[in-house]
Amino acid sequence: xxxxxxxxxxxxxxxxxxxxxxxxxxxxxxxxxxxxxxxxxxxxxxxxxxxxxxxxxxxxxxxxxxxxxxxxxxxxxxxxxxxxxx
Numbered sequence: 001x002x003x004x005x006x007x008x009x010x011x012x013x014x015x016x017x018x019x020x021x022x023x024x025x026x027x028x029x030x031x032x033x034x035x036x037x038x039x040x041x042x043x044x045x046x047x048x049x050x051x052x053x054x055x056x057x058x059x060x061x062x063x064x065x066x067x068x069x070x071x072x073x074x075x076x077x078x079x080x081x082x083x084x085x086x
Contacts, residue, residue, distance in 0.1 A: 002038065002046040003055075006062040009034055027061050031069035044070070 009029050016023040034043070047066065055063065 002043065003050065003059055003062070005037065006066050007058055010062040010065045027065040029065045029069045031073050
């Protein structure tokens with residue numbers, strides 16, 4: 001159930017700078033919205049129990065986006081920090 005929610009909340013974001021030929025694609029989860037549905041601690045505990053070897057590409061992408069969202073939160077960044085260049 002939690003994994004399905006992560007997949008459903010994963011958004012495709014594209015950005016393209018002036019002079020770029022190809023847009024950059026990133027996958028993003030709005031962690032603040034997600035936490036309104038399921039507390040962060042429960043999410044993290046559930047994610048730790050997953051068998052990552054059996055995930056589909058879509059599920060893997062959602063899990064990676066979730067980990068990035070946690071990093072942004074730990075760094076104190078707001079949800080729109082997805083647009084910050086790394």
